[in-house]
Amino acid sequence: MMNRELLIKKIASEFNVDETEVSEYFNSIFDSLAAAFVKNKNVNISELGKFKIKTKPDEEGGKQKTILFSPVKKLADDVNYNFNELAPVQIRVLDEKFLKGKLIEEIYSDDEAEEIILLDFEGGEILTETETKEIEIAEIKEESPPEEILIHEEAEHDFIFSKEEQGIKEDILIPEETAQNTLFTEDVQKVKEDILIPEETAQNTLFTEDVQKVKEDILIPEETAQNTLFTEDVQKVKEDILIPEETSHEIVYSREEHTIKEDILIPEETIQENPFENIHEEKKEEISRVLPPVTAESIEQVCDSESNYDVGIEKEKILEQLDGIVFPEFRLPDFEEIIIRQKLISKDKKIISEFTTLIKTEKKEEKVSEPDLPEKEEETILFIPKAEIPEVKTEEETAESELPKKEEYQFVQTEKTEEEIKEAEEVYEEKIMAEDTSVIIPDEKEDEPEIKKSNLQLEAELLKMLDERRKILEEIKKLEEINTDDLVDFSKPSVKLSEEKPRLFDDSTLDKPKQNIFSDDEDKELEDLLKYLDSETDIPKEPGTEKEINEETEKEKEQTREVSEEKTSGEIHEELKPEDNIEDDRLFKGEDINELESLMGSLYSGNEETGNFPEPKEVEPHLNNLEMKVFDKLIDEPVKESESPATEETKPEEVKNGDMTSFSELEKLFINFRTEKTEDEIIKKEDKSIPEKAEDKSIPGKEEVKVNKTETIKTYDDIFNLLEPNGRKKTEKKPEQVKEIAKKKLPPKFKIIIYGIFILIIIIASVLLYQRAVNKSIKENKQLPVTAPIDSTKVAASDSVVFADTNKIKESQEEDIVYDENDVVIKESEKGFIVQFGNYENQFELAKKIKELKDKKIYPNFEKNDIGGKQIYRLRIGPYKSLKEAKAVIPKL
């Protein structure tokens, strides 16, 4: 234990001071504290704490003052380092009887109150000797807040867990052979609980958990609860619950938590039979009664027969489709042949394929004879009830190879008669005729009327293509009219048409016919169409077989290719002129031929320079012909673009010459291409820009200024420099205008008045200063008593009166020294005898002395003297009426 003596010794040793002095110092400290307490003053030492005075009722009934000490928080925490991490915990919500002002000691009996387990949370061990505790706290993690558990030891086998903390992870181990009745009331949020309930424990457990975001790992062992009731409204909680064997018979889980994910292991022999399995088996049985099973062999037998391929689906693909069906045991009746018909219907850019299954059965009863179709008399349709067979929808894989890829296909299994199928086919063909679709019908067997219809379709497609080409030619013509000589020469091979609008002829097509823009199929279609038209119009030809037609077309193709290699474009065109009797106005007219001639002439005149063509990848695909012209023009004149300042200077000259009219148009087009603006806007901009340019030319001085402005704004920083932080433009203050405003505000009359006022003020001030100076000289002769300056030490001695300027007063008072012994001087003045003593350089020493004298009921004054550059204070007492009185004071000093 630290004593006062030890403290004194330590301090004396540290500061090399006598112990007596230190003891005096200590005395002074505690005396001053006691004096403050006596005066009912609270003392606050910032590093230690506060001492407060409070009144308490005395034993005798009176009041007694006491001192309370409240330490600084830092000191308190340092002292309470064992339990700083602990915080108060809400154990449970009380009933009404608890809320009637009863204390817990009153509620519980004395024995129960003593049995309250006090846990030392520092080490996780129980301080008190409670050997028969059922619960052990296994781990208390540092991050989690402390958990306080109130456990009534063996309190009628009832356990109460009350947890309200958030973010607590509890790992609680409940030992074996403990309470039979456990009650878990958990109001915890974000709690991870790993609870292990041992074997042979509680028979009746009640879990009432209002926890949110709780992770529980509870394991329920095998052969445990016979009757389990899970009422769980929990979300996102992971619970692994293990309830040991042979434990509780009745477990009630009532959980209202959200965000709980539960993984509960329910032991075997407790789960009842799944009712869904029975339903599944019943369905299987019903289906098996109606449909016999399908095997791979049966399908192969069916597919081997020749009549199956109405649509052309291969054997393997059928097997794949059947494998793709989800239903496991799909059974079909016995059959000999299977016929699958496919229909393609285009609706809203979707091709729907309808499959109709025709199954030949051995049973004659189910056969349906159809006189309209002699080939299919034996074919019958099996109507499969919908209730027995589930609807199966799969994507068709077979049609993908033949049809475009991105379109969707659906497999629709339908049941239709052959009459209905025929009707559907007719409707489908009509639709094809009406709508221009890109459907390619995979028909291997094509009849004559079908060929005719297909030719009509191709004719329509060809007409559309020709319309597009006409449009292209019209555009080209327009451009040729606009751009005379300076424009791009189409005789040169610098023009590259866009990919979207393919050309009629290309060099590559002549050299390499297979690499034509049009596909081979399209070429075939065109040739077929031409032949068809020839056959229908003037030249009556016997409709031969397709093979013969194809041979003829191939021969013609070869001839044309040979000729095209040798001859020029004009000669080719002559050959292609409609000398044949083609009456269709839409196809080949004289005008169109001329257009084609012009185009072909422009294209094929410069075959030698094909190596200079830009690659098609370099050209943007969305360019129009006009844009292409601009692009080519810019390519032809790269030097002009690079020399931008030179071009700006040469522009007006070229405008004067008239050649640059085309260049300006090109520029317009280029701007239009770049900015995608309307022509009106461009014209407006040009109208604005032209006068500005004219002004610039007329005034050479202004040109430089504008150029500087444009040059400054090259980067974003320049723009930000020109802007204010608000985002507005910086307004340039014009000082000249401000000056003008100031001049306007001050007319000459006001100026005169202001000057006059100034002069008056100066005169008045000078008069006043003169008066003050005169008054000062008068007052100097008088001696006025002045209070001393404010000082802590002087305030204590504020009872006396001190003259302001003591030196002058001394001189004026004419004091005579009457007594002078031991630095004590008695001076005689008009007022009386004054005792003067002491020479103090330090103000604190002076204050000490004044304090001592005040304690002796002597109230001194002090005076300040400058001696040798040092300020020395002297104490004065008096005045006294007589010398005796003055001398009587000297021994007290």
Add this chain to the structure above:
Amino acid sequence: MNKQSLINKVYIKSPFEKEKSIKIFNRTVELLKESIKEDKNIKVKGFGRFTIERRGMKTIIDYNKKAEILLPPKDKISFKPSKKLIKRLNSK
């Protein structure tokens, strides 16, 4: 009364200079604190005794929350004034 005023008062009565008296005062406060932390008991004659008391875990009923609250144990500094000081306080 605060620390500064106490120092001034003590300095007037003390034989030391001001700087030294201030240093001594601060050192005494530090020694008191250290001794409270380590020894947990200080006795100053004529003034009082500083002790540390351990208050055990206890339950409280909070009527606002309508709940029973468990307070953790705590080590607390307590000051017992001496009889002389109490007499001096209650003399007037």
